[in-house]
Amino acid sequence: MSTGYVIDKNKFNKELIQIALPTGLQSLMLASVAAADALMLGRIAQNEMTAVSLATQVQFVQNMFIASIIAAGAILGAQYWGKGDKNTLGNIFNLILKWSVGLSMIFFLACEFAPEMLMRIFTGDAELIAIGSSYLRIAGWSYLLSGISQCYLTMMKVTDHVKPGAVISSAAVLMNICFNAVFIFGLLGAPKMQARGAALATTISRALELLFCIVLSSKPDYLKPVLSKLFIQPKELKKDFARQCLPLLGGGLCWGVGFTSYTAIIGHMGADAAAANSVSAVVRDLICCLCNGIATAAGIMVGNELGAGRLEKGKAYGIRLKNISFVIGFASTLMVLAVTPLVVNMVILTEKAHGYLTWMMVIMAFYMIGRCVNTVTINGVLDGGGDTLFDFYSLIVAMWCVAIPLALLGAFVFHWSPLAVYACTCLDEVGKIPWVIVRFKKYKWVKDLTRSYDEQ
Numbered sequence: 001m002s003t004g005y006v007i008d009k010n011k012f013n014k015e016l017i018q019i020a021l022p023t024g025l026q027s028l029m030l031a032s033v034a035a036a037d038a039l040m041l042g043r044i045a046q047n048e049m050t051a052v053s054l055a056t057q058v059q060f061v062q063n064m065f066i067a068s069i070i071a072a073g074a075i076l077g078a079q080y081w082g083k084g085d086k087n088t089l090g091n092i093f094n095l096i097l098k099w100s101v102g103l104s105m106i107f108f109l110a111c112e113f114a115p116e117m118l119m120r121i122f123t124g125d126a127e128l129i130a131i132g133s134s135y136l137r138i139a140g141w142s143y144l145l146s147g148i149s150q151c152y153l154t155m156m157k158v159t160d161h162v163k164p165g166a167v168i169s170s171a172a173v174l175m176n177i178c179f180n181a182v183f184i185f186g187l188l189g190a191p192k193m194q195a196r197g198a199a200l201a202t203t204i205s206r207a208l209e210l211l212f213c214i215v216l217s218s219k220p221d222y223l224k225p226v227l228s229k230l231f232i233q234p235k236e237l238k239k240d241f242a243r244q245c246l247p248l249l250g251g252g253l254c255w256g257v258g259f260t261s262y263t264a265i266i267g268h269m270g271a272d273a274a275a276a277n278s279v280s281a282v283v284r285d286l287i288c289c290l291c292n293g294i295a296t297a298a299g300i301m302v303g304n305e306l307g308a309g310r311l312e313k314g315k316a317y318g319i320r321l322k323n324i325s326f327v328i329g330f331a332s333t334l335m336v337l338a339v340t341p342l343v344v345n346m347v348i349l350t351e352k353a354h355g356y357l358t359w360m361m362v363i364m365a366f367y368m369i370g371r372c373v374n375t376v377t378i379n380g381v382l383d384g385g386g387d388t389l390f391d392f393y394s395l396i397v398a399m400w401c402v403a404i405p406l407a408l409l410g411a412f413v414f415h416w417s418p419l420a421v422y423a424c425t426c427l428d429e430v431g432k433i434p435w436v437i438v439r440f441k442k443y444k445w446v447k448d449l450t451r452s453y454d455e456q
Contacts, residue, residue, distance in 0.1 A: 024293020079307025298380025
């Protein structure tokens with residue numbers, strides 16, 4: 001694990017905080033929307049909250065596609081920014097925008113024309129299907145808008161405009177929460193729309209977020225897409241992008257569809273189990289915000305150094321970030337246990353659902369160690385050096401060959417309790433830790449991915 005490079009800890013910590021804090025806050029604000037939806041709708045009716053939680057799994061799957069595209073752009077972008085090649089950065093921006101818009105359009109059309117079919121994937125309850133379908137018809141517009149705005153926000157992170165991007169995203173989230181209250185409860189003369197109100201609030205805030213991104217990116221020192229070159233990029237860059245994007249897409253789909261399968265499995269075990277799982281998922285996403293911010297910082301910091309040719313420094317940064325991930329993991333475990341009584345007493349659930357939620361939180365506390373270590377190490381350090389295939393392999397084995405089959409057998413063959421099935425869904429992250437550390441120590445991620453292109 002040793003490296004010949006001695007890190008300037010003050011400089012390292014300052015750089016880490018400058019990137020991780022805004023991006024972690026941004027992640028927290030985004031997760032807060034789901035928390036606000038759950039809390040506000042939970043004050044109205046359990047089924048309203050549960051239906052929206054299930055419906056948003058559609059966007060969760062969409063985000064797996066979009067995340068792989070922008071992550072590939074961020075990996076290459078960070079290295080080319082470290083190299084100082086702004087022309088190639090512009091081409092990368094065009095690439096991710098083109099693919100992100102195309103994929104977002106597919107999900108938008110599905111939400112508009114086949115929302116009932118989408119909801120039947122997650123539940124067989126007729127009332128939940130009806131509520132969720134009405135939500136998706138409105139929220140589908142936000143899925144299209146967010147596919148565009150995420151490209152702008154990613155390029156801001158890569159090009160040292162982390163704070164402005166975080167401000168835009170956070171402002172949009174705050175507006176979303178305010179609009180939630182207005183349209184869910186019918187405040188300020190607005191109609192009381194309940195689940196549909198949450199969808200309308202999300203759509204309006206996403207439209208404003210995209211508008212802010214376009215206006216800010218029009219400034220001279222910001223990177224912006226050149227629409228006339230949207231379909232014109234160097235062939236070698238397209239190949240490099242595909243080499244990064246395809247493994248990320250494979251891994252993202254494995255993880256996203258797998259995670260959605262977890263939700264669907266528990267969703268078919270009854271409304272009480274689905275409701276408890278919905279609340280625990282919100283808490284999980286809130287607690288994970290810190291490790292998400294550090295993972296983003298890890299990818300950018302490691303990528304910048306490797307792209308600039310400073311391989312030993314990039315390696316040393318990766319080792320330190322991996323060590324930090326364990327600290328964050330244990331801290332997250334304690335945090336989940338500490339907030340469990342507050343969360344259980346905050347939402348209106350049936351007695352059985354309250355019991356499920358309490359023990360789901362305890363199980364999730366230990367899951368958080370693996371989640372934090374794997375997020376920072378795989379999605380941050382390894383991806384920052386272009387080692388994107390490992391995530392795909394590990395998910396195939398840990399999630400699809402172990403966790404999902406066990407959960408399916410437990411739910412539909414052996415008829416285990418929802419808590420035992422939920423524990424099965426948490427096995428993948430914890431079980432991957434030894435494998436992740438072995439891969440990390442091979443240092444295949446310590447490489448420069450950049451090349452020189454002719455001016456287009």
